[in-house]
Amino acid sequence: MTAEPRTSIARLHERRQSPAWLFFRRFLAHPLRLASVLESSPALSRLVAEQLPSGPGDFVIELGAGTGPVTRALLAAGVAPERLIAVEIDPEMAAFLRRRVPGVTVLACDALALERALPAEARGRVGAVICGLPISLLPAAQRAELVGKMLSLLPPGRPFLAYTHRLTSPLQAAELGLAGERRAFTLLNLPPASVWAYRPLP
């Protein structure tokens, strides 16, 4: 007789902790900022991690880390937690992420204000930037600003990565002075998704 209410409470608690439920709730609060009802699948997250262009001593910056599927894939691919910096504007998701990936530096801030929040030891030592926020939905001026900021963190000529549900490039690369290349595509994500790499045009 008493088992039933306890089970229901346990289930409710479990659901409140679940990344999928948190992601969906935050999507309802900020649909354009999340631009998806589901976090990235393990398959897409692995594809992103496989494209990582950095060396072992470099810092890796993930923008728009959300509930952390890509963060976890990066760790599984061998990125050391102390070299990984996850940036997430939503304080609730950032707090969740800190619990989900202990050891990773989680910055609860706007990606556009990252230079102020970036830890001193990472300055000049960033080897990879992954853009997980829906960059194609940003106003054009903010999009260009973010591209400039991502490139300024990287060694000259090094591409940044972006993943997208769009069938085509999420950035008008030539207009932004970039060369874009689709590096990977997967049907194992809802919706299917691609990983792109962008480097400045010579």
Ligand SMILES: C[S@@+](CC[C@H](N)C(=O)[O-])C[C@H]1O[C@@H](n2cnc3c(N)ncnc32)[C@H](O)[C@@H]1O
């Ligand atoms: C499409 S979701 C991707 C989340 C996660 N990386 C994944 O793959 O499931 C975009 C994420 O970017 C975050 N975001 C949007 N705008 C941002 C900004 N200006 N600065 C930092 N994070 C931002 C959102 O809160 C959301 O968590």
